[in-house]
Amino acid sequence: MGMAEVRPEEVSAILRRQLAGFEKEADIYDVGTVLQVGDGVARIYGLTKALMSELIEFPHGVFGMVLNLEEDNVGCILFGESSQIKEGDTVKRTGRVASMPVGEQMLGRVINPLGQPTDGRGPISGGTYMPIERKALGVIQRQMVKEPLQTGIKAVDTMIPIGRGQRELIIGDRQTGKTAIALDAIVNQKYTHTEKAKREGVKPVYCIYVAIGQKSSTVAQVVDKLQQEGAMDYTTVIAATASDPAPMQYIAPYSGATLGEFFRDSGRHALVVYDDLTKQAQSYRQVSLLLRRPPGREAYPGDVFYLHSRLLERASKLSEELGGGSLTAFPVIETQAGDVSAYIPTNVISITDGQIYLESGLFNSGVRPGINVGISVSRVGGNAQIRAMRKVAGRLRLELAQYRELEAFAKFGSDLDKATLAQLRRGSRLVELLKQDQYVPMAVEEQIVAVFAGTNGYLDEIPVEHVRRYEKEILEMMNLKHPDLLQEIAEKRDLSDDMISRLKTILREFTDSFKVTVTA
């Protein structure tokens, strides 16, 4: 920079000007006294004019947020090391509610819930401050969810379609691939930032990954992976790790929503992943109990429902007058031994517009992603699916449902009629077809071709163990020999009768030549 050009006399001139108003200024502020401190919360005497969720300045640069306003004291949560704060310390009101800086400069960075960078890449300058807790928009400002948010995961995009502005829950036990689904969705947004997407009229999606109560090493791995995949260019990671104070973990998702709203309100699209809200609820429970709020079911305070509903209500699709931006939310919930009837899972299930349910049984038997498509739903995304996808995917769900029903009988073996055998044959191949590796998101047009082959019986003659190779090779062949057809699907977003017959011809030829390689 121009460091060399700053002459010493200039520096002194600036300093002198700065110090000119020095002695006249009197600063007016409100103060209180710390009565009690510990475990990330503090009680303060005084501060009679404090506002709800106002930031309070403690000694040693620690900040707190007002959470309880009582008759003769104020309850605060602390966003820093509470061991340095003593009883009797003087605290100051800042006059502003808890807020964070937002802006494009946050992309590619790892920050804490207060917007301060934690990736060691220097300060983030600029950006306007927005309150962390904001009221969700009303009915007038919104419109129906109508554009698809492609996750690049076959099982999701075909049967559990998600629209921009939707709230889709990802739920399952530990180690079932919840984070993998969310990360795949983020990685897949890379295509929305390409020239090709621009031609197809797909607007870019900015991503925010909020890590709550995870190990720092896990967060580092995620960031590393996103970087490798080139996804950090349009992504911000907000990390409140397991070692951060509980109040930080409690506010982290709200920070994520605030940053997402910045993109939404400027007419763009954002995707925010809250990974995971179970831990956030636990942090909030800790803070609430320390503030002596009465415990309710599972010792959670009475307002845990509101805790999550006010967060998820902030996801929305704006009306055209407001720019038509959107904020899509992927909350993640971890269950214990598949128990979805626990308090927090039932709450979040009832708030969201559907859920992706992951099962450890499926995951361990090799069905990855381990999505139970029978009980996974998307209540609004169907409208957002492109027509071509709706045409081919409609039968998929039905056939899989029938397959699952028959599968139980098939265990007894013997004496099955022809129709049943055909159904079983089809089902087992569709299950195989929906398997997908991590970090290999698939474009919509490719998904359409693959699923079309499955539901139209081209896979029935192929042995199950060859299905994935079939899929790989047909897509390679399509990209090589028929890129025009793929492009047509992507651009028209529909399958005309002509396109269907062309696709059928291609598939028939390919299947015949593929069979030879199987028997050989």
Next chain:
Amino acid sequence: MKNVRVARRYAQALMSIADEQHSIDAIAADLEVIGAAIRGSRDLHLLIASPVIREGKKQAVFEELFGKHVGRVTRGFVTLLIQKHREVLLPEVVEQFSELRDEKQGILNVDVGGSTELSRAQEGDLVQRLEQHTGKKVRLHFAVDKAIKGGLVVRIGDTVLDASVRRQLERLRERFREGGPLTTTNA
């Protein structure tokens, strides 16, 4: 802390009686005598705080100590506190009573910190300015605090008017750290 509310209740009750009998000043003086005695004697403090010593004993001690120095209403009040097992609140009640009295008489207690002692003229000037600003009678409590380096810190209730050099330096440091615009003078 949790006792403040209870102490205030008792102080309010005593205040309403004092008001009726037009003897606020007399009772305030009585309480000040008791308060000073408790502050001055650790033994007396331990006596009122002890749950082991019987009611009658405590009452006898108070009677002997203050019987001749305080009025009838105050004695009755102390007896009531002892009967209700609230004698430990006595110092708090004394404090609350004087606060209530100041409120009633429109007196504002203002804490002032300065790096050096104020001259009489300065103090008078300060009191006059504060009275103009608040519209109340001001009672100044001055204390020397070397840490503020220069200027004055005035505290009225929860609000602080900070015109100290320490605060100026803090603000300067904040501004340098935030890297805000250096060319504009302070807003």
